[in-house]
Amino acid sequence: MNWKLAARAERMNPSIIREILKVTEKPGIISFAGGLPSPKTFPIAAFAKACADVLAKDGQAALQYAASEGFPALREFVANELAKQSAAAGVPWAIDPAQVLITTGSQQALDLIAKILIDKDSRVLVETPAYLGALQAFTPMEPQYVSIASDDEGVLIDDVKSKIYPVRPELVEGQASASTSSARTDGKARFIYVIPNYQNPTGRSMSEARRAALSQAAREAGLPIIEDNPYGDLWFDAPPPASLTARNPDGGIYMGSFSKTLAPGLRLGFLVAPKALYPKLLQAKQAADLHTPSFNQRLVAEVLKDGFLDRHVPTIRALYKSQCEAMLAALARELAGTGITWNQPTGGMFLWVKLPAHMNSVDLLPKAVERNVAFVPGAAFYADHPQHNTLRLSFVTASVEQINIGIAALAAVLKAAL
Amino acid sequence: MNWKLAARAERMNPSIIREILKVTEKPGIISFAGGLPSPKTFPIAAFAKACADVLAKDGQAALQYAASEGFPALREFVANELAKQSAAAGVPWAIDPAQVLITTGSQQALDLIAKILIDKDSRVLVETPAYLGALQAFTPMEPQYVSIASDDEGVLIDDVKSKIYPVRPELVEGQASASTSSARTDGKARFIYVIPNYQNPTGRSMSEARRAALSQAAREAGLPIIEDNPYGDLWFDAPPPASLTARNPDGGIYMGSFSKTLAPGLRLGFLVAPKALYPKLLQAKQAADLHTPSFNQRLVAEVLKDGFLDRHVPTIRALYKSQCEAMLAALARELAGTGITWNQPTGGMFLWVKLPAHMNSVDLLPKAVERNVAFVPGAAFYADHPQHNTLRLSFVTASVEQINIGIAALAAVLKAAL
Numbered sequence: 059m060n061w062k063l064a065a066r067a068e069r070m071n072p073s074i075i076r077e078i079l080k081v082t083e084k085p086g087i088i089s090f091a092g093g094l095p096s097p098k099t100f101p102i103a104a105f106a107k108a109c110a111d112v113l114a115k116d117g118q119a120a121l122q123y124a125a126s127e128g129f130p131a132l133r134e135f136v137a138n139e140l141a142k143q144s145a146a147a148g149v150p151w152a153i154d155p156a157q158v159l160i161t162t163g164s165q166q167a168l169d170l171i172a173k174i175l176i177d178k179d180s181r182v183l184v185e186t187p188a189y190l191g192a193l194q195a196f197t198p199m200e201p202q203y204v205s206i207a208s209d210d211e212g213v214l215i216d217d218v219k220s221k222i223y224p225v226r227p228e229l230v231e232g233q234a235s236a237s238t239s240s241a242r243t244d245g246k247a248r249f250i251y252v253i254p255n256y257q258n259p260t261g262r263s264m265s266e267a268r269r270a271a272l273s274q275a276a277r278e279a280g281l282p283i284i285e286d287n288p289y290g291d292l293w294f295d296a297p298p299p300a301s302l303t304a305r306n307p308d309g310g311i312y313m314g315s316f317s318k319t320l321a322p323g324l325r326l327g328f329l330v331a332p333k334a335l336y337p338k339l340l341q342a343k344q345a346a347d348l349h350t351p352s353f354n355q356r357l358v359a360e361v362l363k364d365g366f367l368d369r370h371v372p373t374i375r376a377l378y379k380s381q382c383e384a385m386l387a388a389l390a391r392e393l394a395g396t397g398i399t400w401n402q403p404t405g406g407m408f409l410w411v412k413l414p415a416h417m418n419s420v421d422l423l424p425k426a427v428e429r430n431v432a433f434v435p436g437a438a439f440y441a442d443h444p445q446h447n448t449l450r451l452s453f454v455t456a457s458v459e460q461i462n463i464g465i466a467a468l469a470a471v472l473k474a475a476l
Numbered sequence: 477m478n479w480k481l482a483a484r485a486e487r488m489n490p491s492i493i494r495e496i497l498k499v500t501e502k503p504g505i506i507s508f509a510g511g512l513p514s515p516k517t518f519p520i521a522a523f524a525k526a527c528a529d530v531l532a533k534d535g536q537a538a539l540q541y542a543a544s545e546g547f548p549a550l551r552e553f554v555a556n557e558l559a560k561q562s563a564a565a566g567v568p569w570a571i572d573p574a575q576v577l578i579t580t581g582s583q584q585a586l587d588l589i590a591k592i593l594i595d596k597d598s599r600v601l602v603e604t605p606a607y608l609g610a611l612q613a614f615t616p617m618e619p620q621y622v623s624i625a626s627d628d629e630g631v632l633i634d635d636v637k638s639k640i641y642p643v644r645p646e647l648v649e650g651q652a653s654a655s656t657s658s659a660r661t662d663g664k665a666r667f668i669y670v671i672p673n674y675q676n677p678t679g680r681s682m683s684e685a686r687r688a689a690l691s692q693a694a695r696e697a698g699l700p701i702i703e704d705n706p707y708g709d710l711w712f713d714a715p716p717p718a719s720l721t722a723r724n725p726d727g728g729i730y731m732g733s734f735s736k737t738l739a740p741g742l743r744l745g746f747l748v749a750p751k752a753l754y755p756k757l758l759q760a761k762q763a764a765d766l767h768t769p770s771f772n773q774r775l776v777a778e779v780l781k782d783g784f785l786d787r788h789v790p791t792i793r794a795l796y797k798s799q800c801e802a803m804l805a806a807l808a809r810e811l812a813g814t815g816i817t818w819n820q821p822t823g824g825m826f827l828w829v830k831l832p833a834h835m836n837s838v839d840l841l842p843k844a845v846e847r848n849v850a851f852v853p854g855a856a857f858y859a860d861h862p863q864h865n866t867l868r869l870s871f872v873t874a875s876v877e878q879i880n881i882g883i884a885a886l887a888a889v890l891k892a893a894l
Contacts, residue, residue: 063756064593064594070763100539102531105531106535109527110524110528114524121515121741165763166765173485174485175482198591246480280478322540323539347580354771354772
């Protein structure tokens with residue numbers, strides 16, 4: 059049989075990270091590669107009790123088909139929790155639970171957004187580097203990625219402004235044309251996609267000033283902001299500044315997840331969308347999988363009752379902070395004075411290492427694996443023009459003891475290659 | 477904010493069935509409208525035990541990220557079960573578990589297939605009438621639907637053959653052109669989508685002869701068959717003939733589900749694909765939601781151990797058979813001699829009623845709801861040229877007592893309109 063594939067299928071690729079994870083799956087390896095939350099943090103006992111309670115109380119409803127929008131109690135929880143966080147961050151955000159769509163992980167939210175907003179060749183603005191999972195979700199809808207120059211605080215506002223519309227060759231040549239106006243409308247970027255808090259892959263966060271400037275620039279230009287916030291709850295010493303969407307709720311879609319605060323294996327995420335946009339996202343959701351498992355939604359709603367996250371999440375923060383500090387200390391101990399640099403995350407799961415410009419981290423991975431330590435080469439995370447002298451380290455999966463051993467092994471590989 | 481939507485979003489529509497279900501959600505209504513499995517059949521005690529066992533034994537792994545392909549034990553179960561059923565039906569089918577992809581309900585399988593096989597304006601052959609959920613999943617990829625004439629045994633083979641390639645106006649006009657060959661290749665249908673067993677919405681099944689003929693015609697023409705089989709296990713007196721995919725495994729994708737044999741609220745389905753096609757489906761799956769909830773997969777694998785389905789599914793068959801018989805008896809009692817006709821399903825969840833040609837079931841629905849009974853007007857299920865004098869009745873949700881009351885009420889509405 060000669061199957062004819064859709065053009066978009068040609069653009070799909072195996073996840074580079076998943077391929078790397080396969081290479082690094084050898085016994086005894088210390089992996090800084092995957093973005094796997096520490097399973098020590100999974101509240102297994104709470105889930106066991108919730109399973110028993112939900113099945114005893116509402117078993118038939120929990121196992122039946124359900125509304126595509128999501129379980130009402132969970133949608134209310136999300137709306138209230140975000141409103142509470144936003145108010146605490148100084149930017150009140152009134153969310154109607156009717157704006158909340160429960161998704162099968164926040165990865166699905168990316169898929170739904172791509173379906174309703176991206177046409178073939180639509181321009182989509184992304185960070186440099188960008189979250190690989192988002193690129194994978196958007197790519198089947200065949201966008202043109204436009205990488206926005208970024209520093210330690212996130213995207214550079216002037217670069218955002220200059221790239222909302224395509225560079226017009228005749229303007230570059232100094233020859234403005236009468237058709238500029240309609241061409242600008244056609245080629246206008248559909249949205250900018252950002253992770254403001256403890257970004258994947260870099261671990262960096264947007265400052266308050268940068269958020270304010272991005273929000274204002276986007277609002278003035280009518281550029282939607284797709285704000286992905288899977289890591290925002292994982293702050294070490296202080297919560298991050300208020301979300302971008304809270305600053306202009308009609309101008310963006312917000313995405314969150316229970317994967318990092320409860321457990322990823324339930325595949326529970328959510329989005330908050332302007333009411334005008336919600337029906338199309340809901341229709342895309344119905345077509346994608348009818349609804350997110352009702353059992354999982356009721357389970358989590360049961361676990362979340364009575365302020366569970368307020369007791370549970372601080373334990374995750376403390377664990378990840380201690381592991382991040384151990385990794386930073388080990389890096390400083392092993393690599394000070396080598397010209398290799400890294401950032402100092404204030405939350406999240408990742409940190410980002412820069413090697414001297416001539417080095418290529420892809421070449422170093424096999425050598426690291428030989429020494430029983432793994433990372434993700436940074437080149438995978440660029441929509442274009444990959445910087446090969448970068449790598450991502452996750453500090454959440456390995457213990458402090460493993461971090462000390464693993465960073466020493468990694469440092470030996472890096473120093474040998476200098 | 478002025479959001480610019482993708483062209484495909486304009487084609488998406490709210491599910492007509494879900495809109496109807498909202499209308500019919502009034503206390504005390506007897507609904508033959510939804511396709512909701514009887515919650516009496518959900519094995520709640522088995523799930524409760526499996527939850528406790530899985531969390532006690534493998535809690536951390538069950539709550540962690542997992543492989544996009546699915547949980548190995550569940551993929552093996554699917555491969556073995558299908559091989560067993562096919563052998564019993566006389567068509568051996570050797571399935572490698574590596575060909576099985578676990579999906580978030582079989583609805584997701586439809587979404588993944590649409591993404592990798594449908595370009596804008598690709599021709600897609602569907603039954604008359606067709607499963608609405610499939611139309612919803614395919615539509616965002618902007619196919620051209622081609623409805624295949626169908627009788628009580630499914631699609632008519634001559635009509636399939638005549639529609640694999642587009643009708644060429646110059647051929648219709650009797651003027652063959654030199655460009656015929658390349659145009660035929662370009663416009664060739666990407667696949668035919670069928671539900672051979674107890675189809676949704678009609679409840680009809682393909683005979684062995686029809687299956688053999690369709691399989692042969694598709695193989696000869698190089699037309700892929702997308703075979704959806706959510707209801708095949710729900711036979712009343714004898715299992716259905718062997719699957720289409722078993723007859724030519726390289727020429728089709730097979731889809732199945734645990735929604736009807738265990739519970740829909742877990743959202744667990746699967747597909748079996750030729751090895752050449754599997755990687756693209758897997759990439760689409762990764763991009764769509766990373767993986768189907770690992771907890772749900774392990775839960776079901778645990779429940780399925782030790783031949784659970786062999787004990788459980790016969791109880792569902794017996795229940796649905798008794799309810800179907802009650803509905804058929806009630807229809808005969810109330811509507812004999814009126815010119816209204818219906819089919820005699822041999823399994824599944826639905827039956828299909830035809831009214832005299834001048835009647836429109838959409839107009840009758842409000843009158844039925846007034847009398848506390850609901851159905852789905854058949855027009856919703858046609859890709860084009862809806863037949864308004866049809867309606868779908870589900871016999872699985874209501875009890876025998878409710879069926880007797882509900883059909884009497886429905887018959888009064890229909891007879892008043894004759």
